[in-house]
Amino acid sequence: MHVKCILDMEEDLSLNLQEKQTVVAEVSAQVAQSQTIVLAEYRGIKVADITVLRANARKSGVYLHVLKNTLARRAVQGTSFEPLADSMVGPLVYSMSADAVAAAKVMSDFAKTNNKLVIKAGAMNGSLLSAEQVAVLAATPSRDELIARLMATMNATTAKFVRTLAAIRDANGVADAPAVAEAPAETV
Numbered sequence: 001m002h003v004k005c006i007l008d009m010e011e012d013l014s015l016n017l018q019e020k021q022t023v024v025a026e027v028s029a030q031v032a033q034s035q036t037i038v039l040a041e042y043r044g045i046k047v048a049d050i051t052v053l054r055a056n057a058r059k060s061g062v063y064l065h066v067l068k069n070t071l072a073r074r075a076v077q078g079t080s081f082e083p084l085a086d087s088m089v090g091p092l093v094y095s096m097s098a099d100a101v102a103a104a105k106v107m108s109d110f111a112k113t114n115n116k117l118v119i120k121a122g123a124m125n126g127s128l129l130s131a132e133q134v135a136v137l138a139a140t141p142s143r144d145e146l147i148a149r150l151m152a153t154m155n156a157t158t159a160k161f162v163r164t165l166a167a168i169r170d171a172n173g174v175a176d177a178p179a180v181a182e183a184p185a186e187t188v
Contacts, residue, residue, distance in 0.1 A: 027075035034096040036103045038122040063096045080126035087121035108138035
């Protein structure tokens, strides 16, 4: 009687075929849009900490999901991320992002504050990444940061040019352009 009860509970916890197909389809859609996937082991992390990780991922546009490894392998099958399938062992959280840096940055930042999250591997545009390479990728500025730096550089160059022209004008003793004098009114 006791064994039957345990078997019934295991059946309730597992997904049926249709649910598995739905999960694989959802994850496959995310994989198709992603430039980067990072795998991390989450063993021993508290639910409250996982909730913080999920919130950070959401803010950064990162898809974060705990998946059965067999379903994840099916989702990456036939994609540039297929070499990552060999690393899909153990309890893993999968992070995927269209931004090449975002998934690595979210996972690495969280791993700095929580030593129970262990980055195992990653992949970017068909290249398999080790945990160390994921950390290097995470240190790279994001697309938005790079655009902001470029705009600041462009703005600084223009501002410096204007200041240089003003200094040349002042050095030559040329005063500001004189006000336009009104011409005397002609009488008819």
